[in-house]
Structures are given as C-alpha cells and as structure tokens.
Amino acid sequence: MKISIIMPAFNEGPRIYDNIAETLQTMADLNLDCELIVVDDGSVDGTYREACRAASRFLNVKATRYTNNGGKGNALKYGFRYVTGDLVLFLDADLDIHPRQVKTFLEIMEKNDADVVIGSKRHPLSQIDYPMQRKVLSTAYSILIKGLFDLSVRDTQTGIKLFKRDVLERVFPKVLVKRYAFDLELLVNVRHRGYRIVEAPIILNFQRKFGRVGMGDIMPIAIDTAAVFYRLRILKYYDEPDEYERTSCIDCSPAESAE
Template sequence: MDISVVVPLFNEEESLPELTAWIDRVMQANNFSYEVWLIDDGSTDNSWKVITELRAKNANLKAVKFQRNYGKSPALFVGFKRVSGEVVITMDADLQDSPDEIPELYRMIKEDGFDLVSGWKQKRHDPIGKTLPSKFFNAVTRKVSGIHLHDFNCGLKSYRLNVVKSIEVYGDMHRHMPLLAKWAGFKNIGEKVVEHHARKYGYSKFGLSRLITGFLDLMSLMFVGKFGKRPMHLFGTLGTIVFLVGFFSILYIGGTKLYALANHMPKQLVTENPWFYISLTSMVLGTILFNTGFLAELVARSSADRNSYLIETVLEG
C-alpha cells in the first residue's frame, strides 16, 4: 500500500463527507493505493454515524472510536499502530489542511529521502489568539530542540512508515513529533509550505492553555529524551555536586575552628556560624538527589498502561 492517512477528529460531522471525498479524488488522480484511518476521539455529535455511512460507500475508510475523549496524541498513537502504508500522512479533520498537498508530501519521502516532512502554514487563517502563542511556542521549540522548523504543531505531516512505528506518542506530545523522531534516530527532517484554509465548520478545540501545556510537554520531552533511560546521570551528578559543596564547607568550618583553638583565639561555637547550617542542608539535599537517581533508575519508563485506551468500536477489513 502506498499511503496511509491518519485523521484524528472530535465533533467534525459536517466536514467528514467533504474531507473523505477530497482525499479520494486526490488518491484516484495520482493512482495511489491508500487507506484512511478516522480516529473518533469520543465525539458527542453524529461523527461516528457519518463515519459508518461513509465507510459503507468507500472500503478504503477505516475507523476507531474511543469511548471518551482522550486527546490528539492518543488518537495518533492508535492510528500509527494500525497503519500499513509506505508513507503515513497525518491531517486534521476540519478541512483547514488540504489533501492536495498529499502527492508532494509523498514524493518528498519516497524520492527526496526525508524521514519526516512537516507542513508549514506560512499564511494562516486563524485568530491572533491562536497565532501569537503558536509563534512563541515554535520559537522556543526551535531553540531548545535544535530543529529548524517554522511550524512544529502543523497537523499536516508525512512520515516514513518505520518512523511512526518507532516513536511513542502520549500525553500531548503530538506537538513535538519532529523531536520525537529525532530522539528515535531519524534526523532527515524536512519542511514544506502548505496551504491553510479558513475553518469552514464548527470551532477550534484549542485555546491559550496549550501555550503552557506545550512548553511543559517540551521540557518533559527534553528530560525524557536525554535522561529517561539514565536518570542517575542527572540526579546523581546534581546530588554529588551539592553534597561535595556542603562537605567541603563543613571541612573548612571545622578547619577554621581547629585553627582558632590551636592559636588560643576567642572561642566561637560552630553552630553560631550560619554557613554551618547551609553546609548541612547541602549535604542532606545532595544525598536526597542521589537517592532519587537510584529510585528513578528503577521506575524509569516502566508504566505498562501509559498508552492503554478504551476503544468502543473498530471498523476495518
């Protein structure tokens, strides 16, 4: 199979008929063999009814329905587990992403040799309350990750199949797919300017809160990527440094006390020196950090059900 398209959706009953027909026209025009995975993230409207009706007319459509709303990352995770196309395309269901971009995104993977190609919505049709936080988030992510993309959060992306099979998407990590791919060893990451349409139906499901959660997810991902399998390297190093600062401070205080006694200088209790308590605190904190490193080594990335989601129905085959 040439292409698998993964479309996470939540309450998009109006756009689904137009979107799936548009995708089918593009695939037929380019003679692509394809499948479309529609991942219903617990919609409360008639999205699932529309999906079942569309599937009856088009066998290339496949679908998963969550029992409740989990979010975009879980939807992508479940979709990635099921895809089989040589190239995997992700797009949003609100018709703001154009299926006409699919042939070029496919070519950039197959012919240009990219592992991942991220869309860049150079001209956006979103309110300023959505575009300004996005610009700030992208600037921070570029600086922290070292990946020079303009639009990390664009839903329109293409992947080589082994990329999506090698990365684990959870929480809200869909915003950081290029970084996840980079940590997995896929460094040939490209970018393509894509057309962005104004929303035709419904309303945006994202608010300003994603600026904060996106930043926290980025920090979490950077930590997990660097120290997820070796947390002792972080906590052990910090603990050792803090402990040694306290230990040598105690030695210095003790040495000055012995010097004062040997030279019959005026007596001063060690406990009257505030640095004594600072040094003791440093030693205690260093020991705690060191022990935290040991415990973190035992539990690092060991949650067996982190990506366990309740699925109500699956339509395939």
C-alpha cells in the same frame, strides 16, 4: 506504493462524511493508492456515525473510536494500529489543509531522501490564513522549542505530516504525550533516532471562527513541553525504543453499516 491516511476527528459530525469523500477523491485524482483510517476521539455528536456511513460506502475507509476524548496524539497512535501502507499521512479532519498537498510532500520526500516531511506554517512559500491569536501562540512556541531542543524545524504543530511507516514503528513506543506537545515529542524522537526531517510549504485556510487551542491551554502546553525536555535531557528516556504492539480497537469495518 500505498499511503495510509490517519484522520483524527473530534466533533466533526456535520462535515466528516463529505471530508472523507473529498479526501478519497483527491487521492484518486492524484492516482495514489490509499486507505483512510478515521479515529473518532470521543466525540459527542454524530462523528462516529457519519464516519461509519463512509466506511460502509468506501472499501478503503475504516472508522474506529474510543469513548473518552484522549487527545489528537492518542488518536493518531490509536489509528496507527490499523496501518498497512508503506507511507503514513497525518491529516486533520477539518481539511483546513487540503489533501491535494500530499503530492508536494511526496515530491519533497523523494527529492531530499527524507524519512519525514512536515508541513510548516513558517516556510517562506506557505500561504497562511488563520487568526492572529494562533499566529502569536505559534510564533512564541516555535521560539521556545528552538531554545530548548535545538530542533531543526520551524513548525512542529501543523496538522499534515508524511512518514515512512518504519519510522513510526520505531519511535511511537516512546511517545507518551497524548495532547498538546505530541507533535513535538514525536519529532524529537524522530530526530533523536537520526531520521531525516524536511519541511514543506502549505496552504492553510482556517475555517473555524475559534480554534481548539486558546489562552487557557498555555499551561498544559508548557507542562507537556517541559516533560519532553526532562525525558530527553535528564532521563535519557528516548535512547532505547520499545517494540510497537498492535492491539485491537473498537472499529466499524467497511462491511458494517451505521445505525
């Protein structure tokens, strides 16, 4: 069984090459067949150049990008166009959550006959080390989601998720949010389609001094979340999925070298 890893990256230039190599080595150590699709989300540093350098060395790496920052959700949908594996893993490029944890995700997926396994900071077995501000925002958002959507998961936002490929092929066409509430809209779609979601414990080692999400993002998050609620409860927008179309992207194939 082949796993397609989609790794969205924004301004990860100093570390992206090493993180790609570490991810591939981890998958090899776990004896897992994989491909790694790196999506540069409009970085203004050397992220794409370093990703292309990795693609020129490792045959199972593909680097792709677009010019303007479109948001993490947009990057994940963009990368999905290249997927060839049976399973799809979302993995943040900073490796705050190490890819070795995919072994646990695979075991949970098999044991529970799950269609989707998501990492959860609120799982009782999770080991979490990240700033208090992030903890407060995460807890508040979790309470909001529970009240609005009655979604049977405790954490929608963690950056590691494992999907059966056909699940994403069915639900991605209806996912419109590109940034803050992307994970929420995706999981709402998954649940709405009757797929089984199971949470997994994670080990999170927060490496940044400051997170990418701050107090100034609260209003955009609220707007995106309200839009998902409106589409679900009022418009019934998620009832009829569209066929997912794979279109071409700007990419650096393994045969190309970075200049």
